Amino acid sequence: MTKHIICLGDGMADHPISELDNKTPLEVAKTPNIDFISKQGCLGMVDTVPQGFNPGSDVANMGILGFDPALYYTGRGPIEAASLNVKCDQDDIIFRCNLVTLNDSIMTDFTSGHITTEESTQLINELNDAFSGTSIRFISGVSYRHIMIAPASFLELKTVAPHDYIDQDISSLWPQGKRMDTFKEIIDQANTVLRKSAVNKNRLNNNQKVANSIWPWSQGSYPNMESFYSKYQKTGGIVTAVDLLKGLGCLINLETPTVPGATGFIDTNYANKVSAAKKILDEHDFCYIHIEAPDEAGHMGDAHLKIKAIEDFDLNVVGPMLDYMKYQPDSVIMVLPDHPTPCNIKTHTHEPVPFCFYHSSYSLGSQLPYTEKTGKTTQVMHSTPWDLLRTFLNESPH
Numbered sequence: 001m002t003k004h005i006i007c008l009g010d011g012m013a014d015h016p017i018s019e020l021d022n023k024t025p026l027e028v029a030k031t032p033n034i035d036f037i038s039k040q041g042c043l044g045m046v047d048t049v050p051q052g053f054n055p056g057s058d059v060a061n062m063g064i065l066g067f068d069p070a071l072y073y074t075g076r077g078p079i080e081a082a083s084l085n086v087k088c089d090q091d092d093i094i095f096r097c098n099l100v101t102l103n104d105s106i107m108t109d110f111t112s113g114h115i116t117t118e119e120s121t122q123l124i125n126e127l128n129d130a131f132s133g134t135s136i137r138f139i140s141g142v143s144y145r146h147i148m149i150a151p152a153s154f155l156e157l158k159t160v161a162p163h164d165y166i167d168q169d170i171s172s173l174w175p176q177g178k179r180m181d182t183f184k185e186i187i188d189q190a191n192t193v194l195r196k197s198a199v200n201k202n203r204l205n206n207n208q209k210v211a212n213s214i215w216p217w218s219q220g221s222y223p224n225m226e227s228f229y230s231k232y233q234k235t236g237g238i239v240t241a242v243d244l245l246k247g248l249g250c251l252i253n254l255e256t257p258t259v260p261g262a263t264g265f266i267d268t269n270y271a272n273k274v275s276a277a278k279k280i281l282d283e284h285d286f287c288y289i290h291i292e293a294p295d296e297a298g299h300m301g302d303a304h305l306k307i308k309a310i311e312d313f314d315l316n317v318v319g320p321m322l323d324y325m326k327y328q329p330d331s332v333i334m335v336l337p338d339h340p341t342p343c344n345i346k347t348h349t350h351e352p353v354p355f356c357f358y359h360s361s362y363s364l365g366s367q368l369p370y371t372e373k374t375g376k377t378t379q380v381m382h383s384t385p386w387d388l389l390r391t392f393l394n395e396s397p398h
Helices: 032-040 057-064 076-083 117-130 180-196 198-205 228-232 243-251 270-283 293-300 303-326 372-377 385-393
Strands: 003-009 042-046 092-103 106-109 137-142 145-151 213-220 236-239 286-291 331-336 353-359
Touching: 003 057, 003 270, 003 303, 003 385, 032 303, 032 331, 032 353, 042 372, 057 076, 057 243, 057 385, 076 092, 076 145, 076 213, 076 243, 117 137, 117 180, 117 198, 145 213, 145 243, 180 198, 180 213, 228 385, 236 243, 236 270, 243 286, 270 286, 270 303, 286 303, 293 303, 303 331, 353 372
Parallel strands: 003 286, 003 331, 236 286
Antiparallel strands: 042 353, 092 106, 092 145, 092 213, 137 145, 331 353
8 A cells, every 4th residue: 555654844834034044944954855855756835724714733734634624623622632532521612721921911931931741730730629629620731732621601702822922912812702701710710829839939940931821722622523534545643742633633533652752842752753653654554744843943933943943854754754665665755834933923824835745656856945935936736735635645656
């Protein structure tokens, strides 16, 4: 069977940056392996986010995996909860819940300085102790990314993503709508617990950013999704550090192995992620390898860190998977981001992103390196990511 490999660099696309001589991180980064795929294979652009949706990784990755968000998307919270096997009553809804750093009313850091999972789990446990006997509970995830379960009466609240408001005043951005005052009281109670925690006192003493506020957002109930196999006749898995992608995998019956050392940041264990991908491909015909680091660097506004993240992705993920293909000639590989995360604005934008894919039967491809600019010159454009996926899955060496 043909092996189909997708390597996704989250938020990898960007805008020209003055300190990089008006080049993007992709244009500056040394990416010989991705460039090989682009030059020898197909290069083009794809619009990963349907009109009417915010350009989040939830919507974009759902689409890239071949599922139209207009039919399946119910919120980010329930997708991430699926990866944690969270059980809910019919009267419950699920929020994504960040641990964030606020300085008065300024969103200083939506990651609490990339707080460790060990520290954040302790904070979540303290929150659950404080809300014991109420209808509110918290589920710990990875680093700053967690889940909050609340009554369905809060479903209609309007919430916003914290990463869209870095270094901005959030006074008017707390959840709005029916029962918002009650919900804000819950947030205030939680924040009192966080401020008193020994975890935060220790972080403060070590000059680290404190997790002094929860930020619930993107709530909903579990979506009803068909399996990847029933839709595309492929079995496989997703290799990722983050609950969002694991949750998508769980919802469509793809394997989601736990990878030792996978952090969702620049220090992730790439070798273990590649090993997990190869193990999936030993038994199945599809693997989706997700790397979070470029997106995190974009949110930090750190162009040089983003260049490093892209180069690490190329060297430690794309390169080894190309080597794997030498021993699996019946295989196809695609590289793309889910959305841009431009360093100059530190959040996602809604615009097409470059993709490239390659299989061994190609004798002559685009002959162009992989960048945002070269992707546009090919005039190859997919208006939806599920159309791109169908094209990719129909490619097989011959």
